[in-house]
Amino acid sequence: MQFTSLQQSLINRYQKGFPLTSQPFKQIAQELNTDENEVIAAFNQLQQDNVLSRIGPVFDHKKAGASTLAAIAVPIDQLDEIAERVNKFEQVNHNYAREHTYNLWFVVTDSDWLALNKTLEEIEQVTGLAVLVLPMEASYHIDLSFDVDFSQAPVKRLEN
């Protein structure tokens, strides 16, 4: 995928410190020497291309509620079907297949631990499989901002 230099700046400069002001896109435009419509169009394009997950907060899991990493060892021929059942829970956000006996890994968040435990039980019922529950005990890296290297980005799309 190719990115305009404006899109690259939006991605690498605004992962934190997004302007908390009435017209944030206008402020970004001023900071990047362009105009507000260009910034809005660039964000819309990133969203359409499914690169932008959202603009918003990343909450501290511990302060925001209860959250845990969880895993299931799924018989390989059932992986898609079980993943689908797990995805149906709105409390599940990330859900990945990984190469291991424990091959389905997902994050479950809820308002508190009581609710979270209930959700985990429901996931076990719906899948018929045991869930490995691995809550965070200590976090050593809290800055999720991610420096994207555009210099070797594979070109997947040619401009028409």
Added chain:
Amino acid sequence: MPIHNIDIELETEQLTVQQQLMLREALEKGLPISPQPYLDIANSINAQEAQVLNQIDLWQNDGLIKRFGVVVKHRQLGYTANAMVVWDIPNEQVDQIARQLSNRKEVSLCYQRPRRLPDWTYNLFCMIHGKSRTVVEQQIADISEQLGLEHIKKDVLFSNKAFKQNGARYRKRIN
């Protein structure tokens, strides 16, 4: 008291608990990409724009919000190799080794989690995102060698498919 002072107080009055829940729910979905996104959200929860901005600022200062900004999907940016490296580190060394690992620029997250014996023996988890599997494998080998961790049992779990990649939804289901 002059009238303009009263106005300011009214504007920055704290949101009700209910409005705070609604604001969190709205923010978890992401800001609308519109000229005045905070005003749009304020209107949707029957509040004023200044109250919304104030509340986000408060949450940032409290540490409830770690960062506020653009959240990207790594995969779509070409970072298709995503490895979860798990280590079985003696308890008394976890803290020291975790600090060393988290200082590496390749490591994007580093968490300690409980062992679940006998099924799961690993207690430290690192995430590494890269543009190819080969690159990530080399990075892991370098980290392991340079930090002297070759003797520690580890496993590398590459992800080969993302079934879901959303922001967290913490809200209590009100209805």
